[in-house]
Amino acid sequence: MNSAPDFKAILKLCLPELALAAFLGFLAVASNVGLIGTATWLIATAALHPPFGDLFLATVAVRFFGVARAIFRYAERYLAHDATFRWLARLRSWFYARLEPLAPAVLHPFSSAGLLSTLVNDVQALENLYLRVLAPGWIALGMALSLFAFLFCFAPLLAWLFLFFALLLGAVLPIFFHLLTRRRSAEESWARNGLTTTLVEVAEGLREALVFDLVARMERKVAAWRRKLNRARYRRGGLEIWAEVVSDLFSRLALVSLLVVAVVLVQRGALPGVALAVLPLMVLTALEAWGPLLLVPRHYRESREATARILEVISAPSPSPSASSCRPDDIYLRLENLRFRYLPEGPWVLDGVEFDLPPGRKVALVGPSGAGKSTLLNLLLRLWDYQEGHIYLGGCELRSLPPEEVQRWFAVVPQQVYFFNATVRENLALARPGIELAEIERLARELGIHRHLLSLPQGFETPIGDRGFMLSGGERQRLAILRALLKNAPILLLDEPTAGLDPVSARDLFYRLLEKAEGRTLLLITHRPLALELMDEIVVLDRGRVVDRGKHCELLPRCSIYRHLWERHGLA
Numbered sequence: 001m002n003s004a005p006d007f008k009a010i011l012k013l014c015l016p017e018l019a020l021a022a023f024l025g026f027l028a029v030a031s032n033v034g035l036i037g038t039a040t041w042l043i044a045t046a047a048l049h050p051p052f053g054d055l056f057l058a059t060v061a062v063r064f065f066g067v068a069r070a071i072f073r074y075a076e077r078y079l080a081h082d083a084t085f086r087w088l089a090r091l092r093s094w095f096y097a098r099l100e101p102l103a104p105a106v107l108h109p110f111s112s113a114g115l116l117s118t119l120v121n122d123v124q125a126l127e128n129l130y131l132r133v134l135a136p137g138w139i140a141l142g143m144a145l146s147l148f149a150f151l152f153c154f155a156p157l158l159a160w161l162f163l164f165f166a167l168l169l170g171a172v173l174p175i176f177f178h179l180l181t182r183r184r185s186a187e188e189s190w191a192r193n194g195l196t197t198t199l200v201e202v203a204e205g206l207r208e209a210l211v212f213d214l215v216a217r218m219e220r221k222v223a224a225w226r227r228k229l230n231r232a233r234y235r236r237g238g239l240e241i242w243a244e245v246v247s248d249l250f251s252r253l254a255l256v257s258l259l260v261v262a263v264v265l266v267q268r269g270a271l272p273g274v275a276l277a278v279l280p281l282m283v284l285t286a287l288e289a290w291g292p293l294l295l296v297p298r299h300y301r302e303s304r305e306a307t308a309r310i311l312e313v314i315s316a317p318s319p320s321p322s323a324s325s326c327r328p329d330d331i332y333l334r335l336e337n338l339r340f341r342y343l344p345e346g347p348w349v350l351d352g353v354e355f356d357l358p359p360g361r362k363v364a365l366v367g368p369s370g371a372g373k374s375t376l377l378n379l380l381l382r383l384w385d386y387q388e389g390h391i392y393l394g395g396c397e398l399r400s401l402p403p404e405e406v407q408r409w410f411a412v413v414p415q416q417v418y419f420f421n422a423t424v425r426e427n428l429a430l431a432r433p434g435i436e437l438a439e440i441e442r443l444a445r446e447l448g449i450h451r452h453l454l455s456l457p458q459g460f461e462t463p464i465g466d467r468g469f470m471l472s473g474g475e476r477q478r479l480a481i482l483r484a485l486l487k488n489a490p491i492l493l494l495d496e497p498t499a500g501l502d503p504v505s506a507r508d509l510f511y512r513l514l515e516k517a518e519g520r521t522l523l524l525i526t527h528r529p530l531a532l533e534l535m536d537e538i539v540v541l542d543r544g545r546v547v548d549r550g551k552h553c554e555l556l557p558r559c560s561i562y563r564h565l566w567e568r569h570g571l572a
């Protein structure tokens with residue numbers, strides 16, 4: 001499934017497999033009603049001492065319905081759960097597949113806690129769509145129609161009375177209680193979302209909370225949300241208990257009414273005496289299937305809200321291009337009058353940037369903090385789409401190329417490196433699946449970081465924890481460089497690659513990196529004057545504009561921003 005479905009399409013996704021399960025559920029309830037009906041008939045008739053032959057068929061029917069009820073119930077549960085779990089798994093994979101190309105540009109209005117809650121809770125909430133909305137609805141509807149037809153054959157008045165109570169218990173009461181509890185349910189889901197978001201914030205910001213002595217404040221915040229959630233649950237639960245009591249009272253009232261009418265009909269000779277016990281008991285048994293209908297409107301609304309949140313995320317316009325037949329014939333990168341801003345009304349972060357990056361050339365992009373250097377790197381990787389101007393890669397407009405195609409040409413060391421919770425080797429192997437450890441070690445040796453990696457507790461097999469938190473800043477940076485080089489992509493994008501290393505190690509590692517990157521195109525983003533004299537060209541960026549460009553020795557005397565960069569580091 002490629003296009004974003006609406007609520008109806010999500011419903012249709014689960015219909016075919018689950019319709020069979022619901023039909024089996026209906027057969028289970030019908031068998032139960034049949035069992036009660038035939039058993040009551042058998043007992044009532046047996047009291048009149050008829051010949052055994054008259055009871056034979058009913059005895060067989062009781063056995064049949066008894067066994068059928070169990071088999072149908074088992075088959076329904078088995079099929080329903082199996083189909084629901086498979087459906088949820090499909091829904092999650094589909095949601096993730098839609099989510100992936102959106103990251104991070106389109107997702108940035110959503111908080112990570114919100115996304116997590118959508119991926120886990122909202123998809124899970126759709127489980128109720130079948131189990132607590134569709135199945136009880138279908139089963140009750142099927143039962144209402146068949147029992148109505150059955151009763152109509154004996155006594156139309158009883159059939160209409162049954163239909164009246166069926167509608168009252170199955171539609172009027174649930175809708176009435178839903179209207180009554182709607183505000184409470186909304187309060188509950190608001191409090192649940194608040195609690196989830198706060199808990200994720202607390203988990204992510206624990207270190208800062210400890211450092212700034214905010215733990216007590218955070219605990220109070222969590223406790224406040226928990227109290228709000230408990231209060232909302234308590235209020236909603238209280239109302240639902242009342243709803244159950246009222247619904248139960250009405251089913252008893254249905255039984256009494258049916259009995260009264262049946263007595264009158266028997267007295268008038270319109271019904272055989274034995275029907276007095278059989279028909280009302282069958283109705284009472286059938287009405288048990290009406291119990292779950294009380295919560296159908298609530299679960300339906302929750303499923304709709306969950307679907308709306310899922311659709312809100314995945315319906316965001318994806319940066320995928322319209323189909324383009326252009327294929328880059330080389331790796332010549334050209335930026336022409338490039339303009340970009342993060343928000344539609346926000347300031348231009350890049351404003352008319354122009355420069356070329358021919359194959360094999362080494363260019364540094366320097367400038368003060370906030371000049372837009374990392375932003376430019378994100379545009380080159382197609383993580384965001386630019387609004388005006390052009391970026392050409394091998395003659396093709398970058399925007400018209402699929403992000404996967406673009407990302408194939410680049411290896412990157414970003415400012416904030418992400419590592420998976422796996423071993424050093426596994427994280428490095430991501431650069432080139434199937435790569436041999438020997439090759440990783442060879443490159444690590446050439447970069448001069450082999451010794452560092454071997455000094456870790458289990459060498460290359462050391463687990464590095466979530467986001468690599470078990471490594472030092474310098475170790476993370478070394479790994480990131482090694483991983484980028486292992487990718488063997490023709491263009492290297494380095495955003496402050498040696499941040500976190502002391503100046504001597506940084507210089508040593510960078511020189512080795514340049515050696516290994518010989519022949520590849522290199523774009524170095526930095527505001528530290530690191531080996532800039534070795535660059536073919538230096539582009540100076542300030543407030544989103546290229547203010548100067550040239551070689552180190554040309555820029556130093558004439559460009560004040562560049563000179564300032566060196567002076568700040570005491571090098572000019």
Ligand SMILES: Nc1ncnc2c1ncn2[C@@H]1O[C@H](COP(=O)(O)OP(=O)(O)OP(=O)(O)O)[C@@H](O)[C@H]1O
Nearest residue numbers: 108342349368369370371372373374375376415527
């Ligand atoms: N996701 C974002 N949403 C909105 N604004 C952003 C976002 N990321 C960056 N910016 C803004 O864009 C501007 C350029 O940021 P960018 O990170 O590209 O600068 P930089 O030159 O790389 O800075 P530094 O050298 O400090 O890393 C800044 O004003 C920053 O606040």
